[in-house]
Amino acid sequence: MATKTTTTAIDREHRPRIGKMGSLVLIGAGTTVLTSKTIQMKMEELANHPPSSLKYFLPFLLLPLLLWTRLALPLRFAYNCFVKPFFARSKHVTEQDAHKAKLESFYSGQADLYDSTRSALLKGRENMLQLLAAHLKAQTEPLVRKGSLGPNGDGVGQKKIWVDLGGGTGWNIEKMDEYLPLSYFDAIYLIDLCEPLLEVARARIKARGWKNVHVLCQDASNFVLPEWESGELDPRGSLRAVTMSYSLSMIPPFYQLLDRCDQVLDPQRGLMGVVDFYTSRDGGNKERAIGTASKRVSWFAKWFWECWFSLDGVNLNASRRGEFYKMGTIKVYNGRNNFLDSWFIQIPYYVFIGCSRRRDASTTLQSFTQEAGNQKGLNNAGLLTPVSPFPTPPLSSPEAFNMMETLDLGPSAYKADIMRGNNDQIVMQQTLVDAGAPLSPFHYHLKKAWRVPYLEEKVHEQFRTHIYGWTWEDPAVDVKKLNINKDDHILAITSAGDNVLHYALAASPARIHAVDMNPCQGHILELKLAAIQALDYNDFWLMFGEGRHPEFKKLLTTKLSPYLSSHAYAYWLAHNTQFSRNFYFRGYSGWALRLAQIAFFLSGVSKDVKKICKANTIAEQDAIWKKKIRPVFLGKWMVKLFLGNPMFNWHALGVPQNQMNCFLQDGTVEDYIKATLDPIPKLTTLKDDNYFFLLCLNGRYTRSSCPSFLKPEGFRALKNGKATNSIKSHTDTILNVLRGLPDGSLTKIIVMDSMDWFDPIDPSTPLPSTSTIAPDTLDSTPEASLEHLRSELDYEIIEMLRVLAIGGQAIWRSAAKRPWYIQRFELAGFRVSSIDIRENGQAIDRVNMYASFWKAEKVTGMRG
Ligand SMILES: C[S@@+](CC[C@H](N)C(=O)[O-])C[C@H]1O[C@@H](n2cnc3c(N)ncnc32)[C@H](O)[C@@H]1O
Incomplete structure (x- = not known):
C-alpha cells in the first residue's frame, strides 16, 4: 500500500490554521504596507538611526511572538494533559460512557497535535511494530487458500486480520506500512473509543487511500468485528495480529480485554504486540523464566510514575503486565524512556511480542529435551539447576499442525525411552523444560532454535558483557589432532563461538553442546548463528569481519530477531552500539x-x-x-x-x-x-x-585472513546445510551441563584452558565418591558463586567419566607444561597423555598461547 510522506491532508490537519481568506487578507495587507512609500522612508530612517528606546523594546515586543510560536504546542499539550484532567467532571451513568467522555475531554483539545507531541513520549512503538512485522514474516504460511476454517481448523486460507486496540490516530498503521506492506493483511481494524482521535485516523486513511483499513468506535474490552456479526468468521482464533500501544494501561477492564484477545487470536499463527509504560518490581521465578532481570524499578520510581500517570487515567499497576503470563511470550524487553534526552527522567516501558498458549510447542520441547540430551531437573544438584517454578504441563497438542520448521538434529545423544511416558508423551517432570514449558520464550521461538532454556540467576549479574569477543584457540588443530568427525558428540566451551562454528563447518559432528556460564558469550554465538541464517554475506562480513555495521540496530529487529532467543535479542538491543565502531x-x-x-x-x-x-x-x-x-x-x-x-x-x-x-x-x-x-x-x-x-x-579481519565461517564458501555452507542444527548452546556451568547428559553420551569434551582455573587440590585428598553431591547451592552473591565454582574440579572429572563413552576423551590446553590436575584425572581412572608440549621454541598451534595440550581417555567403564 503506497504511503506518501509529502504534504497531504493529514499533515495539514496538524497545523494551526488561519484559513484561506485570512491568508489572502494578510498577504494583501502586508504587500500594501511594505510597498507604500511613506512606510519605506520611515523604515530606512529607522534603520540608519534607530531610536534608542526601540532598540531595547524591540526584543520585548518580539519575545512573546517568539515564545508563542515555540511554546504554543507544548503549552497546549501540557494544559490538556496536566491541567484539564483536574477539572473534568463525569455525569455519566455507565462506566463505559464515563470513560468515553473522559477520553474525549482529554483528547479533544489536542487531537490535531497528538502525533507531533507523542513521538518522544511513546517510545518503543516502532520497535514493537518492527518486531511484530519480522515475526509475522518469519512464520511459514500454509500453501492453500480457501475459506475460513474456524477456531479448530488448521487456519489454512484464513483471512489475515490485524486489530489495533486503542489505536488512536492510526499512527501505528502508517508506521507498520514501512515494515510490512499493509496489503499483507486482508483487513485492518483500528478500534478506539475517542471520537476526536478517530477523526484524525479517518482523515489519515482517506488521505493515504487505504482500502483495507477500517475504523470502529468501540470499547476495546468488548470489541466486535463486522465479520463476526455477519457470521462470515467465527471470532475464536480469527485474528492474525492484535496490537496495543500505550492503550492497555488506559483501558479499565483489562482482564476482560486480555481474555478476549486470547480467545480471538489465531492459536497457531496469531501474534500479539504490546508496548506500554510499567512500574513492576521483582516478580519471582516466573519473571526469571521469561528473562526480565532488567524489569525491576525502584520503589520511588514505582510510586512516582504510578501517581504521575494516574492523573491522566493511565494505570501502571503491575497486574496489567502480570496478565501476560496467560500468553506465550516470544520476545520481551524492558527499556527506559529518557524523555527529552534527560538523564533524570527515566520512564520504564516494555515491549512484548506474544502468542496464544495453545500454540504447538512440541517441536521445540523435543529439541530442548530429547535432542539436547537435557535431563536437568532429575536432581537438584548443580549450581544453576533451576527448580521448576511451574506446575503446569505444556499445552502442546499432538494433533495441532506443524507450524515449526523441522528441527533435524541428527542422531540423539539421548535414550529416547527415558523421555517418553505411557502414551508417548514427553515426561515433563524430568526435564529442565518443565521449568518454563508453557511460559518461557524459548519454547515459542519461531525459527531454528539453538539456545537451551535457562533461568536468569544471580550469578549472571556478574557478566554484564562478554569476556571474549573472539575465540583464542586454534580449532583447525583441534579438528586435525583430535580427529573430530561426523559421529562425534562434543561438549565444548562456547567462548565467542568461533571454535564451535569451525567444528560444525569442518567436520559436521552429530552434536555440539556449546557451554558457557556467561550468558553474553551465548548471546554472541546466537547472534552469529542467527546472522548466518538471516543475513546475506555482505552484512555478515560487516558485522563479524569488520566488526561494525551501520544498520546493526535495524537488522537486529527486522531480520535477526525471529532467530534470536528473547534473552539474546534484549541483550543486543541494549548493546547495539557494540557494532557502531568495532565489536572487537x-x-x-x-x-x-x-x-x-x-x-x-x-x-x-x-x-x-x-x-x-x-x-x-x-x-x-x-x-x-x-x-x-x-x-x-x-x-x-x-x-x-x-x-x-x-x-x-x-x-x-x-x-x-x-x-x-x-x-x-x-x-x-x-x-x-x-x-x-x-x-x-x-x-x-x-x-x-x-x-x-x-x-x-x-582490529579487524581481512577477506584473506579470517575464520573459515567468515569466508564466503564457509558462510554459504553453514547457511545452506544442516551443520548448525547440531549446536545446542547451554548457559550453565560445565558441571551442570554434564549432570544433565546421559551416561556414555559424549565422545569428546573440549574444555579449553578452563581446568587451570580451579583451586589446586592436595594429591593425598581422595576423590569424592560418585554418590556425593557437590554442596553447590546457589550462593548469595555472584562473587561467592564464582568462588564456589573453583572448588568443583573433582566433581567435574567424575561427571566427565560418567558422560563419556568408552574411548571418549576429555581434552584441554594448559598454561603449565605439566598441570597439577593430571593426577586428579588419573586418580579417577582416565588414561592421560599429552597431545603436544611447547618446547624448544616450537609453536603448538597458530595461537600458541598455552604451554601444553592434553587428552584424558576413558578406558574402562564407571568407577566402582
Ligand atoms: C495513549 S493513547 C495511544 C494511542 C495509540 N495507540 C498510539 O500509540 O499513539 C491511548 C488510546 O487508548 C484509547 N482507549 C482508552 N480506553 C479505551 C477503551 N476502553 N477502548 C478503546 N480505546 C481506548 C484512547 O482513546 C487512546 O486513543
Whole structure:
C-alpha cells in the first residue's frame, strides 16, 4: 500500500490554521504596507538611526511572538494533559460512557497535535511494530487458500486480520506500512473509543487511500468485528495480529480485554504486540523464566510514575503486565524512556511480542529435551539447576499442525525411552523444560532454535558483557589432532563461538553442546548463528569481519530477531552500539586490543604493526617482529605494568590468578610471553593465515585472513546445510551441563584452558565418591558463586567419566607444561597423555598461547 510522506491532508490537519481568506487578507495587507512609500522612508530612517528606546523594546515586543510560536504546542499539550484532567467532571451513568467522555475531554483539545507531541513520549512503538512485522514474516504460511476454517481448523486460507486496540490516530498503521506492506493483511481494524482521535485516523486513511483499513468506535474490552456479526468468521482464533500501544494501561477492564484477545487470536499463527509504560518490581521465578532481570524499578520510581500517570487515567499497576503470563511470550524487553534526552527522567516501558498458549510447542520441547540430551531437573544438584517454578504441563497438542520448521538434529545423544511416558508423551517432570514449558520464550521461538532454556540467576549479574569477543584457540588443530568427525558428540566451551562454528563447518559432528556460564558469550554465538541464517554475506562480513555495521540496530529487529532467543535479542538491543565502531574493541577482551593500540602508538610502532599485517613472507614478518615490535612487547614496563599484572590479566585477557600460578611454576612471565610470541611470525603469515594475531594487531579481519565461517564458501555452507542444527548452546556451568547428559553420551569434551582455573587440590585428598553431591547451592552473591565454582574440579572429572563413552576423551590446553590436575584425572581412572608440549621454541598451534595440550581417555567403564 503506497504511503506518501509529502504534504497531504493529514499533515495539514496538524497545523494551526488561519484559513484561506485570512491568508489572502494578510498577504494583501502586508504587500500594501511594505510597498507604500511613506512606510519605506520611515523604515530606512529607522534603520540608519534607530531610536534608542526601540532598540531595547524591540526584543520585548518580539519575545512573546517568539515564545508563542515555540511554546504554543507544548503549552497546549501540557494544559490538556496536566491541567484539564483536574477539572473534568463525569455525569455519566455507565462506566463505559464515563470513560468515553473522559477520553474525549482529554483528547479533544489536542487531537490535531497528538502525533507531533507523542513521538518522544511513546517510545518503543516502532520497535514493537518492527518486531511484530519480522515475526509475522518469519512464520511459514500454509500453501492453500480457501475459506475460513474456524477456531479448530488448521487456519489454512484464513483471512489475515490485524486489530489495533486503542489505536488512536492510526499512527501505528502508517508506521507498520514501512515494515510490512499493509496489503499483507486482508483487513485492518483500528478500534478506539475517542471520537476526536478517530477523526484524525479517518482523515489519515482517506488521505493515504487505504482500502483495507477500517475504523470502529468501540470499547476495546468488548470489541466486535463486522465479520463476526455477519457470521462470515467465527471470532475464536480469527485474528492474525492484535496490537496495543500505550492503550492497555488506559483501558479499565483489562482482564476482560486480555481474555478476549486470547480467545480471538489465531492459536497457531496469531501474534500479539504490546508496548506500554510499567512500574513492576521483582516478580519471582516466573519473571526469571521469561528473562526480565532488567524489569525491576525502584520503589520511588514505582510510586512516582504510578501517581504521575494516574492523573491522566493511565494505570501502571503491575497486574496489567502480570496478565501476560496467560500468553506465550516470544520476545520481551524492558527499556527506559529518557524523555527529552534527560538523564533524570527515566520512564520504564516494555515491549512484548506474544502468542496464544495453545500454540504447538512440541517441536521445540523435543529439541530442548530429547535432542539436547537435557535431563536437568532429575536432581537438584548443580549450581544453576533451576527448580521448576511451574506446575503446569505444556499445552502442546499432538494433533495441532506443524507450524515449526523441522528441527533435524541428527542422531540423539539421548535414550529416547527415558523421555517418553505411557502414551508417548514427553515426561515433563524430568526435564529442565518443565521449568518454563508453557511460559518461557524459548519454547515459542519461531525459527531454528539453538539456545537451551535457562533461568536468569544471580550469578549472571556478574557478566554484564562478554569476556571474549573472539575465540583464542586454534580449532583447525583441534579438528586435525583430535580427529573430530561426523559421529562425534562434543561438549565444548562456547567462548565467542568461533571454535564451535569451525567444528560444525569442518567436520559436521552429530552434536555440539556449546557451554558457557556467561550468558553474553551465548548471546554472541546466537547472534552469529542467527546472522548466518538471516543475513546475506555482505552484512555478515560487516558485522563479524569488520566488526561494525551501520544498520546493526535495524537488522537486529527486522531480520535477526525471529532467530534470536528473547534473552539474546534484549541483550543486543541494549548493546547495539557494540557494532557502531568495532565489536572487537568491546567487552573485556576489547580492552586488551585498545591497550595494545595505545601502547603501539606511544612507542611509535603503529606503522610497523600495519606493515607486519601486510607482510608477504614469514621472513619479512619475523624481521619486523624482531626489530620493531618485540622490543616494545617485551619491554620491561610492558611486562611489569600489563602482562605480568594479575588485574590486567584477568580483566583484559581473562587469565585468573590460578592460571597465572600454573605458568609461573615453569618460569617467569617474560619466559612465558617469549615462548608464546617468538614462534608466531615464523609460522605462517598474518596476512593470509594467522587470523588470530591479525585481529589483535589490525582490529579487524581481512577477506584473506579470517575464520573459515567468515569466508564466503564457509558462510554459504553453514547457511545452506544442516551443520548448525547440531549446536545446542547451554548457559550453565560445565558441571551442570554434564549432570544433565546421559551416561556414555559424549565422545569428546573440549574444555579449553578452563581446568587451570580451579583451586589446586592436595594429591593425598581422595576423590569424592560418585554418590556425593557437590554442596553447590546457589550462593548469595555472584562473587561467592564464582568462588564456589573453583572448588568443583573433582566433581567435574567424575561427571566427565560418567558422560563419556568408552574411548571418549576429555581434552584441554594448559598454561603449565605439566598441570597439577593430571593426577586428579588419573586418580579417577582416565588414561592421560599429552597431545603436544611447547618446547624448544616450537609453536603448538597458530595461537600458541598455552604451554601444553592434553587428552584424558576413558578406558574402562564407571568407577566402582
Ligand atoms: C495513549 S493513547 C495511544 C494511542 C495509540 N495507540 C498510539 O500509540 O499513539 C491511548 C488510546 O487508548 C484509547 N482507549 C482508552 N480506553 C479505551 C477503551 N476502553 N477502548 C478503546 N480505546 C481506548 C484512547 O482513546 C487512546 O486513543
